Amino acid sequence: MERKVKVAAVSYLNTKPLLYGFRNHPVMERMELSMDYPAKIAQQLIDGEVDVALVPVAIIPKLKEYHIIADYCIGAEAPVASVCLYSEVPLHDIKRIYLDYQSRTSVALLKVLVREYWKLDVEFVATTGDYESNIKGTDAGLVIGDRALKQRKISPFIYDLAEHWMRFTSLPFVFAAWIANKELPADFVAEFNNATGIGLQNIPAVVAENPYDVYDLTTYYVQNISYPLTPAKRQGMQKFLGYLMAAQQS
Numbered sequence: 001m002e003r004k005v006k007v008a009a010v011s012y013l014n015t016k017p018l019l020y021g022f023r024n025h026p027v028m029e030r031m032e033l034s035m036d037y038p039a040k041i042a043q044q045l046i047d048g049e050v051d052v053a054l055v056p057v058a059i060i061p062k063l064k065e066y067h068i069i070a071d072y073c074i075g076a077e078a079p080v081a082s083v084c085l086y087s088e089v090p091l092h093d094i095k096r097i098y099l100d101y102q103s104r105t106s107v108a109l110l111k112v113l114v115r116e117y118w119k120l121d122v123e124f125v126a127t128t129g130d131y132e133s134n135i136k137g138t139d140a141g142l143v144i145g146d147r148a149l150k151q152r153k154i155s156p157f158i159y160d161l162a163e164h165w166m167r168f169t170s171l172p173f174v175f176a177a178w179i180a181n182k183e184l185p186a187d188f189v190a191e192f193n194n195a196t197g198i199g200l201q202n203i204p205a206v207v208a209e210n211p212y213d214v215y216d217l218t219t220y221y222v223q224n225i226s227y228p229l230t231p232a233k234r235q236g237m238q239k240f241l242g243y244l245m246a247a248q249q250s
């Protein structure tokens with residue numbers, strides 16, 4: 001490929017460790033990097049506006065061709081802290097759930113848990129802009145990313161979707177992975193994989209350059225998010241995609 005590889009990444013704090021190593025890395029000469037919220041970059045990868053993106057895994061079935069190109073992901077094998085159902089009332093009293101327009105995977109995961117695990121009878125409400133102030137009474141809301149870390153201080157009832165997925169399936173979960181919509185040169189993929197792994201060896205430096213007083217980022221990067229794309233995470237991902245496929249057919 002002569003032209004630069006177009007890469008899109010999630011603009012949340014959880015992605016900082018995966019981007020830290022790109023600065024001054026030789027692979028930057030071969031790529032250009034843009035950032036946006038997950039649902040946006042998902043559409044860019046589907047439309048072919050970018051070649052690689054840290055996309056929500058829930059959109060894999062929408063890609064004509066997909067290649068997971070790195071050994072790291074946005075995953076969890078413990079409560080993830082930033083993908084939660086927030087409510088003023090307990091789970092079984094919730095009547096409506098506002099869905100986060102920035103998300104694809106977590107919206108799909110919420111629907112799997114509501115139907116298959118919690119077995120709730122609720123109405124889902126799509127959103128297009130700020131909606132967190134609608135989380136009141138029996139109206140709950142799914143919130144992801146940095147806004148979800150803020151919402152932890154507001155809502156009395158917090159249901160962590162990674163934690164409940166693990167209770168349900170005994171498997172870890174993958175929210176997003178580095179996925180290409182075409183085959184890329186093997187030497188580019190190797191360099192890219194190297195760059196995205198560097199920050200994980202340098203978490204104290206990543207935390208130091210991202211001052212944040214809403215939530216402890218060391219805890220977030222070390223205990224909540226789990227970055228290595230392990231065989232168990234791939235198994236969790238396949239199980240999740242199986243639920244999405246089954247839902248499409250019913």
Ligand SMILES: C=C(O[C@@H]1C=C(C(=O)O)C=C[C@H]1O)C(=O)O
Nearest residue numbers: 038056082103104105106145175
């Ligand atoms: C853990 C998170 O994972 C995110 C959740 C995504 C989704 O729901 O589609 C996509 C990308 C990830 O950044 C988070 O952002 O809080």
